[in-house]
Amino acid sequence: MERLVKSALEESSLLLKVAVVVIAAGLLFAAVRQRLYPQPLPWLPYNQEAKGRLFGDLPSLMSWHKKYGEQRKWYQAQCLKLNSPMVQVFLHPFDGKPSILLCDHREIRDILMKRYKEFDRGNREQNAFGALLPQQFLSIQTPTPKFKFHKELMKDLMLPGFLNDVNAPEIYRKSIALLDLWKAKTIIANGRPFDVKWDIHKAAFDIIMAVSFGLKDEDSCTIKQLRATLAEDNPRASRQVDLNEPYKFSSLAMDPEGQAVLDLTESISVGFSSPIPYIHSWILLHMPPLRNAVQVKEQMTRRQIDGAVAKLPPTDEEAQRNAKTGLEYLIFRERASARKSGREPNYHSRYIYDELFGYLIGGHDTTSNSLAWGLMYLADIEGPQKKLRSKLKEAFPEAAREKRQLTLDEITKANVPYLEAVNEEILRFSVVIPVVSRKAVCDTTILGHAIPKGTEVEFVFNGPGFLKPQLPVNNELRSETSKLSKIRDWARDDVDQFLPERWLDTDHNGNEVFDALKGPMMTFGGGPRGCYGKRLAYMEMRIILALLVWNFEFLPMKSQRRPFGLLENITVEPSECLIKIKTLIQ
Numbered sequence: 001m002e003r004l005v006k007s008a009l010e011e012s013s014l015l016l017k018v019a020v021v022v023i024a025a026g027l028l029f030a031a032v033r034q035r036l037y038p039q040p041l042p043w044l045p046y047n048q049e050a051k052g053r054l055f056g057d058l059p060s061l062m063s064w065h066k067k068y069g070e071q072r073k074w075y076q077a078q079c080l081k082l083n084s085p086m087v088q089v090f091l092h093p094f095d096g097k098p099s100i101l102l103c104d105h106r107e108i109r110d111i112l113m114k115r116y117k118e119f120d121r122g123n124r125e126q127n128a129f130g131a132l133l134p135q136q137f138l139s140i141q142t143p144t145p146k147f148k149f150h151k152e153l154m155k156d157l158m159l160p161g162f163l164n165d166v167n168a169p170e171i172y173r174k175s176i177a178l179l180d181l182w183k184a185k186t187i188i189a190n191g192r193p194f195d196v197k198w199d200i201h202k203a204a205f206d207i208i209m210a211v212s213f214g215l216k217d218e219d220s221c222t223i224k225q226l227r228a229t230l231a232e233d234n235p236r237a238s239r240q241v242d243l244n245e246p247y248k249f250s251s252l253a254m255d256p257e258g259q260a261v262l263d264l265t266e267s268i269s270v271g272f273s274s275p276i277p278y279i280h281s282w283i284l285l286h287m288p289p290l291r292n293a294v295q296v297k298e299q300m301t302r303r304q305i306d307g308a309v310a311k312l313p314p315t316d317e318e319a320q321r322n323a324k325t326g327l328e329y330l331i332f333r334e335r336a337s338a339r340k341s342g343r344e345p346n347y348h349s350r351y352i353y354d355e356l357f358g359y360l361i362g363g364h365d366t367t368s369n370s371l372a373w374g375l376m377y378l379a380d381i382e383g384p385q386k387k388l389r390s391k392l393k394e395a396f397p398e399a400a401r402e403k404r405q406l407t408l409d410e411i412t413k414a415n416v417p418y419l420e421a422v423n424e425e426i427l428r429f430s431v432v433i434p435v436v437s438r439k440a441v442c443d444t445t446i447l448g449h450a451i452p453k454g455t456e457v458e459f460v461f462n463g464p465g466f467l468k469p470q471l472p473v474n475n476e477l478r479s480e481t482s483k484l485s486k487i488r489d490w491a492r493d494d495v496d497q498f499l500p501e502r503w504l505d506t507d508h509n510g511n512e513v514f515d516a517l518k519g520p521m522m523t524f525g526g527g528p529r530g531c532y533g534k535r536l537a538y539m540e541m542r543i544i545l546a547l548l549v550w551n552f553e554f555l556p557m558k559s560q561r562r563p564f565g566l567l568e569n570i571t572v573e574p575s576e577c578l579i580k581i582k583t584l585i586q
């Protein structure tokens, strides 16, 4: 009997052990599954097929990329597909947490501008830029002393004094060089279109190099290109051949430093398309071609800094008064900050190198691609270009009568609401950075849904509400500040059309006025982490646009080949920018 009991006890304890192991394994499996597989938040729509996949929505995003050659329209397509202004997606392999996509313009604006204490800079940008620019303020969280320090370091570069006294004349001078280049090319092309994408890009690059470091004419890419185009024996195109056939001009190679900046700028694009952005970028930057580009960039920055330090006047007042370039301001701010905190200035610190490079990157790719898209809209969409030219003639009657070039003073002082409206509509329509992110820094809610701390929220600027009809939202679910918003929806029937008039109003004296708050447009993001360079971008686009439309007529290419293909790098850029030009002012 005793033996029987003993053996039963042994058996049951074995069973118990097996049971414990099975339960533990089951729990472990459930925990791993919970961690690795998508775990949707309740009540928020998601793609059902993503739930059972370790890779969540990634396969869908990848097949979209394969089909359309881009990823950034996929985000808005999910809100449309699930018919909801807010959905959840799973884009990080082996991470069960969702990212939220938000397509409602009112809520987006409210979160970026009013609820920024609940939502800080997200992983998307940090992952994309962090490997190349770990010490640029884009990669730094907002409520930190470090962020404040970086903003202080960079603050002079967007102040009206520097913008008006240094940036505007440089923008004007470099734009005149671009006009000269296109006038020369137009004579050679003799009525045929040519691709101006790289010309615009190089002009924007000249501008940002000039305002960052100062740029002599002989180092300007546009002037070098003009000289090369004139020196090359480019035969004048025959009028007998197809006038729609693009004339192919050769593009002068950039010097090694310029090329290094462009290569490194382009390398950031993997940070926006790779499922493992930071690691992917880091590996690329340590492979020979980009490793070399990093070295060239470091040497260039060192040389420029040494030059600026050598010229730095002894007193801060003098240094501030005499500063003529972005770098000179940065150096002066570093010395002032060091003096204040009783330390030695560190002109070769990582943060100065990274802020300078961030300024170079932010300052040319965005503006040049917005302009390239804008030129194609103006060429092909009947109406706005002609109307803008006639508004410019009304604003500058003397220059029109004398058939002469506009001066910088005329452009900067004039009040031409239609010019602002065209500029704004180009920015709304081209939206070269269509998705930006924030991360919830506490448990919170959006449109009545609980959003756990740490959740990544992607704000989508190229879909419903901005370029497509708004998706319905129950207003009761909005935050209190969002309920107070006065921004109205665009009309459903013309939201997808290029219509500068949408930005115009009439004041109480019956005058036409530009109103930037007429409707939703978030091309620069918003709030404390909105675009740092917005003022420079507006100034640059306005001056270039006025000069281009004054000097040239851009002829439509509707019936011809206009692929409207795009490339995704840091920004969404046209694959080419074919323009047929007629010169109006010699």
Ligand code: HEM
Binding pocket: 112, 121, 137, 138, 139, 358, 359, 360, 362, 363, 364, 366, 367, 370, 432, 433, 436, 437, 522, 523, 524, 525, 526, 527, 528, 529, 530, 531, 532, 533, 534, 536, 537
């Ligand atoms: C048409 C031109 C431009 C467009 C469309 C554009 C767009 C944007 C967008 C969408 C963001 C993210 C905003 C957010 O997260 O809320 C951003 C951030 C930024 N932009 Fe721009 N940008 C332009 C021009 C410039 C220029 C000219 C510069 C500098 C010279 C610049 C420097 C920056 C920097 C440093 C940030 C990061 C700000 C931060 O993290 O606090 N951008 N820009």
